[in-house]
Amino acid sequence: MALIDMMQAVLENSGLLALWQTVAPWLALDERQLIFVVATPIFVGVTLWEYLKIRHDPALMDTREAVRNFALGAGYQTTELLFAGIIAFPAYALCYHFRLFDLELNWLTAFLTFLGVDFCFYWMHRASHRMRWFWAAHVVHHSSERMNFSTAMRQNATNIFNGMWMFYLPLALIGFNPVWIGVAYAFSLVYQFFIHTTLVGRLPRWIETVFNTPSHHRVHHGRNPGYIDRNYGGTLILWDRLFGTFVDEDAKDPPEYGITRPVASNNLIVLWTHEYVDLFRDMQQPGGLLSRLRHLWKPPEWQRPAAKEPGQDHAQTDPATDQP
Template sequence: MALTDMILAVFEDSGLKALWETLAPWLALDERQLIFVVATPVFVIVAVWEYLKIRHDPKLMDTREAFRNFALGAGYQVTELLFAGIIAFPVYALCYHYRLFDLELNWLTGLLTFVGVDLCFYWMHRASHRMRWFWAAHVVHHSSERMNFSTAMRQNATNIFNGMWVFYLPMALLGFNPVWIGIAYALSLVYQFFIHTTLIRRLPGWIEFIFNTPSHHRVHHGRNPGYIDRNYGGTLILWDRLFGTFVSEDAQDPPEYGITRPVPSNNLLVLWTHEYVDLFRDMARPGRLMSRLKHLWKPPEWERPAPTNPESQHAGTHIHPDGP
């Protein structure tokens, strides 16, 4: 079967082909991208509401940065729109063609899709902090020293190119339709927009126990030593509790937002690429090829040891807040 036939089969198997043809025959969007396009006006409205409440506090809001954050988000959406269909989706279609199980969409498989995607997100997010190649794209999201709804839009236009989408491929191999995977992922990101705020302090205990909340996510964006590498969850915080990465927000130790080595410029291209530049500069230093390549998958704070010293990691040289 040709790859194009596989891709068409994915859409037909999703049960959404007819609906899609009716709603958006003129758009070169998949369902996941359409969710982002529809949600963006909601994001803007909510961000404006928050802005009116906190605009007088420079620690919470900077107007120029807020516009910059939305520009960063727009760049992310544009590259996703232009390249996701030709880079990621053919690989998903290939995996789905060789799937282990034939799964029909019902309430159970829908729930399993949501849970599975959220688990994949946890490991993708964790890798985005602990593997420098992925961190190079993710760092822009953490480089703001403020926590507000506009910060959620602070994304990297290079995301589609650095391959974080591979973490969801096992779902397609198991038999979950890539269209469902994309929808679950998009809805998770929509949910996560609303946890980027300081206006909501604590929610009822059972919600705080199960779900990722503004309180939990403020910890994740903190560069405080006790908050680094914590609370990676997307919609659910249960994964952090299960895998030992959960930390509760401490009123006596409020989060300090940002990264420990601030970006020297607010230029959009610099924000998108500065960590790639530093990464390849470190790789270009003389040394064995394998040792130089380790910069790609070692943690962001890892430094290549001198030739006469054993390989080690040097604490206290963190260049990011959580270890993303």
């Protein structure tokens, strides 16, 4: 925890901690949030550097959208700060109370925490694309038609309410301290910020083999038919290689960014909620209760048949509406 102590000292010496406590005295700045507070100036600085490089190319950078992306990220951070402690923390505390093993923090358990968080992230991220309830929150991250560092900040303020944090609960049940889980998750998100760019090409082969890279993540954000629902990894790309979801970036087929059903609005509320509106509208269509509820866990492109024979209730996929 020496790194966390060092960051705490930086905040105290710079006066940022006192400012935080003045602005939001009711909020406890935990280790995970502390990492984001320290990293934010770095994010801003790197984004400005990238902006100077690509600002003249509207296909790569739109200033108003970049500002909007940071506003979306601020909304995400706000709801995390306000509600994570009362929604997610009790569940983690309960799992950790009934943990299977008592694990002490050392180099081995720290590595296993990182590995476990990255493994859980892969399945959480995969579910965020293949289960519509989770996609309703994640879609905002993919709705930009540009790929730059500001896109990493494009997050949904509803994330904390969707329950995607539940994918990490097994780690607490095993015996990994929830604080360690939060720290590993925060560092993973910090790493992933830096893979949202077109300025970095292919890295050395061994890096591309093991780690998620800008090249791999550009594929993930592509809406090209061959790129949809690929490269879910967080820090490591090994899980995609292991579970058959890896696709390499093809120079002959450059990624086309965005979603297959673009959002016709730049309003922050619309960007956060449009997929929920579509989801509940689909659930309101005539049918049995189970048929309606299936929209929650079926893929985003799944549709109920317009007409069914009595007793039938089966999925129908419409390739024309397939989404990343």
